[in-house]
Amino acid sequence: MKQMTRRERLTAAINREPVDRVPYAVWRHFPAVDRSPAGLAQATLRFHDHYGSDFLKITPRGGYCVEAWGCVESEHVLPTGNRPCASCAVKSGDDWKRIRRLDPASADGWVEQLETIVRLGFDRRIGDAPVLATVFSPLSIARKLCGDRLATHLRERPEAVAAAVEGRRWCIRLASGSTDAAPHRLG
Numbered sequence: 001m002k003q004m005t006r007r008e009r010l011t012a013a014i015n016r017e018p019v020d021r022v023p024y025a026v027w028r029h030f031p032a033v034d035r036s037p038a039g040l041a042q043a044t045l046r047f048h049d050h051y052g053s054d055f056l057k058i059t060p061r062g063g064y065c066v067e068a069w070g071c072v073e074s075e076h077v078l079p080t081g082n083r084p085c086a087s088c089a090v091k092s093g094d095d096w097k098r099i100r101r102l103d104p105a106s107a108d109g110w111v112e113q114l115e116t117i118v119r120l121g122f123d124r125r126i127g128d129a130p131v132l133a134t135v136f137s138p139l140s141i142a143r144k145l146c147g148d149r150l151a152t153h154l155r156e157r158p159e160a161v162a163a164a165v166e167g168r169r170w171c172i173r174l175a176s177g178s179t180d181a182a183p184h185r186l187g
Helices: 006-014 037-051 093-098 110-121 138-156 158-175
Strands: 085-087
Touching: 037 110, 093 138, 093 158, 138 158
Parallel strands: none
Antiparallel strands: none
16 A cells, blocks of 8 residues: 555545554643744644654643633643633633623634644645644533532533533534634623
């Protein structure tokens, strides 16, 4: 079998067709530079150059997705390479009503993620390797919004949590490439 390109290999594997070798990818967090789109893009590219992954996965700082609602990331970096929220936007069950739809193209945190994607997309070093962005699930975002209080809020205020989580479904549409995925501005 002839050697396949990264994209050919991934496409064949996804379609359960023969491949020249098993596709792989490795990734990690880069907490020393992940607050800078340029720094994160360069660190990701250097890591990709070193390991030759079949695709690149961007690993932004974990709080990027909740910053626009008022969450503040800690300066403390966990052994996993990410930072917990030092201050969550949702402190009580009533705070879920304040979580409004936002436009990722202009919201704090999301703009950095998009800039990193653009920087990677225009760099020749990626070759034909697809770039995958980290887009957290609606429930993961809910957990980041309120921290350890999520289970309590789900028991005591399930309708409030459900309304906020339902509003985050645009994340799934955005991740799947839908051009009409971006919802309204915060507020």
